[in-house]
Amino acid sequence: MSEGWTAQARTRWCRFWETPGPTAGLGLFRVLFCVALLREVETSLLKSRFAIEGGIHLPYVDWIPLVSAELYFLLHLLQVPLVLLLGLGLATRAASVGLLALQGYLFFADHLNFRNHPYFFLMVLLVLAAAPAGDAFSVRALLPVRLGGRGRFLGTVQPLAAQRLILVVVSLVYLFAGLHKLNDTFLSGELLARQFEARLTRGDLASTLERVLSPERIESLVAFASHPPHVAPLAVGSAALELILPFALWIPRFRPVAVAAGVCFHVGIGMTMGIWNFSIAMLGTYLLFADPWRLESRMRLVLQRAVGEPIPVVDPRLDPAEPIRP
Amino acid sequence: MTKPTGASERQADHVTRQERPPGAPRRLSRTTHQAIALFVLVQLCLPLRGFVLDLHQTRGDFSWNMYSHRYQCRARYAERDSTGKVERIDYREHFQRRSRAPMVFHRDALPAFHASLCSVVAPAERGRELIASVRCSINNGPRQPLVAEGVDICSAPRYAVLER
Numbered sequence: 001m002s003e004g005w006t007a008q009a010r011t012r013w014c015r016f017w018e019t020p021g022p023t024a025g026l027g028l029f030r031v032l033f034c035v036a037l038l039r040e041v042e043t044s045l046l047k048s049r050f051a052i053e054g055g056i057h058l059p060y061v062d063w064i065p066l067v068s069a070e071l072y073f074l075l076h077l078l079q080v081p082l083v084l085l086l087g088l089g090l091a092t093r094a095a096s097v098g099l100l101a102l103q104g105y106l107f108f109a110d111h112l113n114f115r116n117h118p119y120f121f122l123m124v125l126l127v128l129a130a131a132p133a134g135d136a137f138s139v140r141a142l143l144p145v146r147l148g149g150r151g152r153f154l155g156t157v158q159p160l161a162a163q164r165l166i167l168v169v170v171s172l173v174y175l176f177a178g179l180h181k182l183n184d185t186f187l188s189g190e191l192l193a194r195q196f197e198a199r200l201t202r203g204d205l206a207s208t209l210e211r212v213l214s215p216e217r218i219e220s221l222v223a224f225a226s227h228p229p230h231v232a233p234l235a236v237g238s239a240a241l242e243l244i245l246p247f248a249l250w251i252p253r254f255r256p257v258a259v260a261a262g263v264c265f266h267v268g269i270g271m272t273m274g275i276w277n278f279s280i281a282m283l284g285t286y287l288l289f290a291d292p293w294r295l296e297s298r299m300r301l302v303l304q305r306a307v308g309e310p311i312p313v314v315d316p317r318l319d320p321a322e323p324i325r326p
Numbered sequence: 327m328t329k330p331t332g333a334s335e336r337q338a339d340h341v342t343r344q345e346r347p348p349g350a351p352r353r354l355s356r357t358t359h360q361a362i363a364l365f366v367l368v369q370l371c372l373p374l375r376g377f378v379l380d381l382h383q384t385r386g387d388f389s390w391n392m393y394s395h396r397y398q399c400r401a402r403y404a405e406r407d408s409t410g411k412v413e414r415i416d417y418r419e420h421f422q423r424r425s426r427a428p429m430v431f432h433r434d435a436l437p438a439f440h441a442s443l444c445s446v447v448a449p450a451e452r453g454r455e456l457i458a459s460v461r462c463s464i465n466n467g468p469r470q471p472l473v474a475e476g477v478d479i480c481s482a483p484r485y486a487v488l489e490r
Contacts, residue, residue, distance in 0.1 A: 017362055018354050049422035056420045056446060058430065058438045111435060112426050114387045123369070130361075159352055161362060169369055173390050176373045180386075180394035185465035191396055273393075 017164060021292035023155035024299050026163050027089065027136030032284030033124060034087030037099070040121060040277045041083065044103070045076045048118075050110035058111035066109060075102055086128070089138015096129035117278040123169050124281070131162030154300055154311065163288045170285045171246035178242030187239060189232030197226035199272055241265055249289045259286050381464045382472060384434045399431040399462040400469065403443070405454045406478075412457070420446050431462055433472060433487055440473075440485035449480065456480050 050057060053066035067075065079102050086095040100122065107118050134140050136155025185191060199205045200222045209218050224230055241261055248258035263286070266279035287295065304311050354362075376389025381397045403417040418424040420443065430439035440458075449456045455478035461469040472488055473479065479486040 014354075014359070017359065018352070020352065047423070050426070052422055055422050056430075056439065056442045058435060058442065111387070111438070112421070112423075112429055114385075114429075116390060116392050119388065126365075159354055161354060161358070165362065165365065168366060172369050172373070176376075176390035177392050177394070179377065180389070180391045183395060183465055185396050186394050190466075191393060195393065 017161040018159045020157045021160040021163070022296035023132055023135040023158050024137065024296040025287050025290060025292050026131065026133060027138060027141070027155055028299070029163075029166075029284050029287045030089065030092070030128065030133045031087055031137055032287070033128075033281055034083050036277045036281040036284065037083045037086070037121060038080070039280070040118065041076055041079050043277060044106060044118065045073070047115065048072075048106040048109075048113045050112040051075075051106050056112075060108050060111060064105070064109050075106060078102060086133070089134035089136075089140055092134035092138070093129055096125050096133065100125045100129060117275070117281075120169070120173065120278065120281065124166055127162050127165045127169075132156075132158050133162070154296060154303065160292065163292070166285055167250075167288055170282065171249070173282075174242045175246040178239055178246075181235075181239035181242065187232065187236055189228035189230070189235045192231045192235045192238075193226045193228040195273055196231065197222060199274065200225060203274065205271070205274065238265065249286070252291070255289060259289070262286060382433060382462060382470055385429060385432045396465050397428075397431075397462060398466075398469075399428055399460060399472075401431060401458070401460045403456065403458045405447070405449050405452075406457050407454050415447065415456075417443060431460055431472060433489075436460070436472060436487040437485045440479045440487065444480035444485070458486065 049072070051067055052069050052072050057066065079099060082095045082098045082102070085091055086099065103118060103125070104122060107113055107122060132155075135158065137153065141153045141155060181187070200209065200218070209221070213221070245258055245262055248254040249262070263283060266283050270276045270279045300311055373389035375384065376386030376391050379386075381395060385391075401417070402414065404412045404414045406412050418427040421427050430436060440456075444450075444456060447456060457476060458473045458479050459471070459475045460473040461471050463469045474482060474486040474488055477486050
């Protein structure tokens with residue numbers, strides 16, 4: 001009996017990770033992820049300063065050396081060409097490994113450099129380093145075979161392991177973040193109210209509002225948003241959403257609503273908390289939740305309209321006339 | 327039926343790959359499956375520490391704790407000379423980013439912070455002691471002391487960080 005269960009579990013495990021699918025979604029995600037990575041370089045330059053020698057340090061391990069301010073700047077500068085390489089789909093494995101090394105060093109140089117967003121980026125880079133990330137939507141895929149390219153911009157069909165690993169990470173981020181929010185202080189709206197007050201009175205959002213609204217309007221907006229009972233429904237809603245999304249995004253019937261809610265959620269986080277890099281990366285992963293076959297055929301239609309000629313199918317499973325789905 | 331050995335397994339897989347028609351599903355190797363399993367296990371288990379231990383114990387790094395709790399600390403550090411005269415020091419001036427200073431006020435980080443602070447301030451070289459008061463509250467709860475007050479943190483066991 002137990003052997004039957006084990007064999008069943010093994011089969012399901014293998015099927016989940018080995019299910020083949022078009023790599024077009026992964027390619028497009030790679031491009032969007034690189035937009036977030038490029039923006040994150042500047043953020044990291046400001047916020048990872050505990051890799052610089054001098055002052056208080058809380059190392060993870062003693063043998064990771066600290067660097068001078070000049071080298072610290074260089075470590076960030078070096079990331080830019082690597083992000084561009086990854087974004088263009090050239091030498092994606094080498095670019096991912098290089099970025100892992102540079103960002104991983106800055107991240108692990110000191111406990112005080114810890115932020116959730118770079119940690120998420122490191123996990124995704126780890127997966128991309130092992131994935132066929134340059135298979136689609138890449139310069140290499142664009143070049144014809146006679147020039148050493150792949151000649152198939154929309155990629156091929158490969159096991160969906162990499163895409164699904166990223167989705168597992170995303171699901172766990174939502175789940176654990178939602179579970180953390182299950183406390184009276186957060187659900188009462190107090191933390192969100194404080195965040196809103198800070199954002200509405202200081203920083204770039206405050207500057208934007210000053211250009212658009214009158215001082216009286218801003219004052220009443222601040223008074224409203226900084227009152228916890230007014231934002232408590234938002235707090236409860238965000239916690240509930242983070243607990244529902246890890247499941248709803250996987251179920252085709254609920255996916256459209258889940259994606260819409262997730263987009264509103266992350267755009268809201270970007271506007272109210274100024275956290276755009278993480279939001280862009282998370283929204284990019286929604287491409288991977290979509291049915292990869294449907295996504296590829298939609299992209300094919302769009303590209304065909306753009307170039308004005310049919311795009312040849314290079315894998316029989318991608319032929320819209322004879323879709324051979326696994 | 328005997329189980330194939332590693333070498334004959336690889337040979338069989340190579341033959342199978344050659345015979346596999348174009349467009350046939352590609353299998354992942356056992357090593358890849360093991361790596362995936364390890365990755366998923368780490369992603370599941372690493373965050374648990376942040377749920378098992380409270381914020382006094384740990385900040386909950388790697389547990390996806392994002393703006394979910396209110397953790398307030400009142401921290402004072404001072405040098406005390408041999409006459410008992412106390413002079414406050416600004417511990418935040420030794421941080422590359424002052425805003426990150428509150429990150430250290432958890433029992434798992436405080437000993438390392440005190441060790442670093444003692445090394446940077448080096449009060450013993452001037453015949454002084456470093457004393458501290460760190461009291462923190464979670465989600466508007468009662469404040470708890472994290473550091474033994476009135477003792478020299480540089481020479482105390484665990485740098486004067488209280489176990490509980």
